[in-house]
Amino acid sequence: MTVTVKTLIKDPIAKVFRRASIKRRNLVTGLFESDWVEITPDVKSFGKITNQIDSVRRNKFKFGNAKLVMDNKNGEYNPHDSPSSLWYGYLNQQRTLVKIEAGFISPVKNEYGVWVRNEFPAESLWDSAVWDSASHSWDASGSSAVFNGIISGDLPLSDKNDVVLNIKPLVSIFQDFPARNLTGWTSTGLTASQFVTMLRDQTDGAGSFIFRPFFGNTTSQWDISTTSNVFSNLNTATAEDVIDKTAWEVVEKLAEAENFVPYVSRTGIFKFISRTAVDTAASFQFHGAGSVNTEYGHTIKSVSSYGFKISNYYSRVQIKWQTPSTSTSYVVQESTLTVSAASNPWVLGVRTLAIENTYIPTSTVAQTLALSIFTDVSSLKKEIEFTTSFVPHLDLFDRFSMYYDPAQFTAANLWDQNNWAADDTSTASDLIFDASKGDALILEGEEFKFLSFEIDLDNFQNKFLAREV
């Protein structure tokens, strides 16, 4: 059988790994070293890694920190001026790149008795039929990276010989950078994608990129969907919409104006993509009690929350796109309230999502945005929060389906249908034997997309929050 990340996820016993690596900066050039330096043997605790969107409110993006507790008995994690420090001869520990990887190992012995380690998810994608044996890792695509970040904050030593490395996500390099210090503005303004591209290509004035080195020093680590709305206010470093903002605040405002999301994927790719972009088909299935599936196996440990999310439902989207409080500064997209069973404002109440974003250039753009957001939020959707055994390869916005206790009513279980109910239909008045396992929770392939995930690397466990597609 070909071993893949999917087969290892469902295996009753699997071998797992975690790996932490750093890239320091050269004392003379200031540039990152080319190879990762592994520090895994010194890690006492890997902790949890979190990535989420809209957790606080819509269009607020929160990216969790990672925290590695390191054994410092030999002083490797002392400050860079200590001879025992891993940073001795390099620049300060701050802004050191950190990569955390986790996944499965499926070692197999080759014909010489040499173990081939085979990590999953694997980095490369080769054609197994042509190039290698079916058990080699080259057949699986993906990356075992689960977090990319930079060391940031205080690194105090203590008599416990521990050092806690606080690792901020890569977006923090934008959160600290004043937008007015950026160069590359044009007098007619910029589109959102042009602004993000400007960030990507930002240099120190001497040709050295200042953001790109944190993303593999390549443009291929930037996934920027093209946008067309021109934001005329983004025309100089001293523009009103720029002067007191950080680069990240501008990105967030632009994302809101375009109904986009900016985030860094677990593999370290900066993404600026449409919020409504969603895979056309589910890329994974989760199965829990009462569901038997030999392809994906049983991975659900518990479902802590499931149901309609009324707090994320809005019957009315109001966008204020100009500063003056006049009627022309607002556009509204709303459901008409009628006293009827089909009217959501009547059934669920009137709920307004108010957005103020003066980046929006025209009323037409504001109206388009309002409609786009309205489409997303005006129907009552379900959200689910659940915990699984280790699933390393999924990311924000991935689409998946859920199966939990799906063996509910089946025709075969209708009792004495001839006498008690119409024989061609099943209605609520029928007497039915329920083949389900007794839970109130029933999921039969409902599809969701991830809004947040947490990987507990000390316990190899995932916690997901997802919204109905």
Place this chain on the structure above:
Amino acid sequence: MEFLSANIINTTTQISVNSNTTVASNLFNRDPIYQYYTDGMANDLTTTSITITFDATTAVSRIALVDTNFKEFSVFYNGTTASTFALTAADTTVSSYTGNADENKYFRFATTLCTSITVNAKKTITANQEKRLGLFVISDLRISLNLIPSAQGYKPRIVPKQVVHRLSDGGVRLHNIRNKWETSMDLDFITTTQRDGLFDVYDLGLAFNFCPFGTATGWDASIYEAVWDGPFTFYEYSDNAASSGFSGKVSLKETPT
């Protein structure tokens, strides 16, 4: 049962190989799935050479080759092929083989001062394979127990670092990270000399290797780097007469890789 110094091989700068340098560090990686192996030497007419050079002249009296397929090979020191080790309690007199069939070898010999140690391997147990060596331990004896513990008092175990997932239907899935050795031994009637030798190991402040039953043939490859946790209890007398010796407990736990 032998307590040895930690593996003298602990950095790639000590190692010189004539094939596949990128995996040379696996020679001192105790994770079994990391092995040193040659690349392009799957031929019994080619000789693979592994040389460990020390910073200074170093005392050596034990060598372990774990997970190897060498059939015809020799181990010598100071760069002279004739300077093989005179083995004690072994299947041959010197550390040179033409027809080895064991995948694990444990060599004991009198303490020898070396500046380098070389393994030259030519043939493999299954003919014409890439040469491989999973773990190469060069060490020096600290203490060998005169009396081994009773079976009842000897508790070696492999302890997994694992996560147990209880899934929603009550089933269990295991995720294993690594296995580590742990051994506890109850020793009785230990002489004062042996007690002091054990205390030196306990009080060393360094990790050491423990090899319970090292033999040149049919060895079970049981050797691991360990620390001794808990108290040192060998000041208790084994019986009412002081001359009966001392009793105590040794608790060993394998170190991280």
